[in-house]
Amino acid sequence: MNFELDAVFIEEDCRTSALADRVVKGLPDSVPVGYVADGREVSRAQASGADPFGAGKRRMVVMRRRRPFLMACPAASSEFACCGLLVLTLASNCPMDCSYCFLQEYVADNPAFQVYANYAEAFDELERMASKAPGRHFRVGTGELADSLAFDRLTGISRDLIEYFARRENLLLELKTKTDEIDNLFAVDPRGRTLVSWTLSPQAVFSSSEHRTAPPTVRIRSARRVADAGYKVGFHLDPIIAYPEAERDYVALLDELFDTLAPERISFISMGGLRMPPTLRGVARRRFPNDPMLAGEDVLSPDGRYRTFTPLRLRIYRTISERIRAAAPALLHYLCMERPSVSAAVLGVTPPSPAALGERLGRC
Numbered sequence: 001m002n003f004e005l006d007a008v009f010i011e012e013d014c015r016t017s018a019l020a021d022r023v024v025k026g027l028p029d030s031v032p033v034g035y036v037a038d039g040r041e042v043s044r045a046q047a048s049g050a051d052p053f054g055a056g057k058r059r060m061v062v063m064r065r066r067r068p069f070l071m072a073c074p075a076a077s078s079e080f081a082c083c084g085l086l087v088l089t090l091a092s093n094c095p096m097d098c099s100y101c102f103l104q105e106y107v108a109d110n111p112a113f114q115v116y117a118n119y120a121e122a123f124d125e126l127e128r129m130a131s132k133a134p135g136r137h138f139r140v141g142t143g144e145l146a147d148s149l150a151f152d153r154l155t156g157i158s159r160d161l162i163e164y165f166a167r168r169e170n171l172l173l174e175l176k177t178k179t180d181e182i183d184n185l186f187a188v189d190p191r192g193r194t195l196v197s198w199t200l201s202p203q204a205v206f207s208s209s210e211h212r213t214a215p216p217t218v219r220i221r222s223a224r225r226v227a228d229a230g231y232k233v234g235f236h237l238d239p240i241i242a243y244p245e246a247e248r249d250y251v252a253l254l255d256e257l258f259d260t261l262a263p264e265r266i267s268f269i270s271m272g273g274l275r276m277p278p279t280l281r282g283v284a285r286r287r288f289p290n291d292p293m294l295a296g297e298d299v300l301s302p303d304g305r306y307r308t309f310t311p312l313r314l315r316i317y318r319t320i321s322e323r324i325r326a327a328a329p330a331l332l333h334y335l336c337m338e339r340p341s342v343s344a345a346v347l348g349v350t351p352p353s354p355a356a357l358g359e360r361l362g363r364c
């Protein structure tokens with residue numbers, strides 16, 4: 001995969017940064033590079049047109065992050081069983097365009113692909129956090145507000161990250177992606193401290209909803225390659241979308257996964273149903289009016305999100321969980337952004353606390 005850009009903007013303060021240097025050297029000659037005083041102005045000035053969010057995916061801004069890099073997962077809530085993931089925001093937005101993506105709402109006022117040149121400051125934040133909690137293990141992901149690897153060919157950030165985490169016994173890096181942009185990973189030894197995860201969907205969801213992503217088969221084959229190179233691997237079945245053949249297709253997807261990668265080599269599989277706040281649902285249906293995956297029956301849940309009708313949602317979760325258990329009874333799988341009662345109904349056990357699950361995943 002190789003994502004095209006219409007333009008790159010670099011903040012004057014970041015002109016001599018290593019990241020700006022790599023980006024400029026890696027760009028094709030056809031992509032213009034401009035210099036600006038404040039990268040935030042690029043987003044604001046160009047937030048117009050028929051689809052400013054879609055256009056923003058083709059404009060990269062190399063800039064300084066002015067807020068902390070490390071934060072709790074934005075999906076975390078005391079209402080839900082939670083996996084305790086910590087999020088490191090090294091970039092914001094994504095060149096791919098999934099019809100259900102929450103970024104359509106979350107960064108709606110910021111339609112450009114921001115990459116932060118001062119990302120090494122994130123290592124200081126990690127040091128401070130780890131020193132305050134000696135003995136604890138943390139899983140730290142970069143794939144919440146951006147795909148972790150989509151532009152890695154250009155930015156080369158993965159190398160610095162993997163090398164940093166390789167020296168930290170109590171921190172596990174998670175790189176989450178829907179791409180096959182894995183070439184840079186083979187140049188570094190992760191020493192067991194980096195996990196690469198893929199979000200997986202059946203072919204029908206990929207074809208109708210996951211624009212510019214790698215096909216599911218390619219993602220699975222990429223996972224096998226990085227596992228063979230010494231990386232841990234995990235998978236996210238999220239969002240799980242209810243459509244007439246969903247149960248059959250999710251089982252077939254797992255069959256393909258386990259045929260390619262022995263389940264014992266998989267660290268975890270998370271599951272989460274399609275959920276959309278009303279604003280996101282409106283934006284998504286407006287941007288992708290012909291996507292049948294957005295047109296299923298859903299109900300407004302007490303948490304303010306539209307979700308698949310609960311009995312149907314639970315039935316699909318159970319079918320998937322049974323297939324995972326049949327392949328590997330010990331393979332850790334859990335639900336994301338669901339109430340503990342839903343987790344218990346599907347998995348048969350009360351979910352552990354976020355800290356306990358976070359510790360287990362940080363050690364995986």
Ligand code: SF4
Pocket residue numbers: 093094095096097098100101102103145146147178213
């Ligand atoms: S790959 Fe992830 S971040 Fe990118 S558009 Fe799809 S859902 Fe959003």
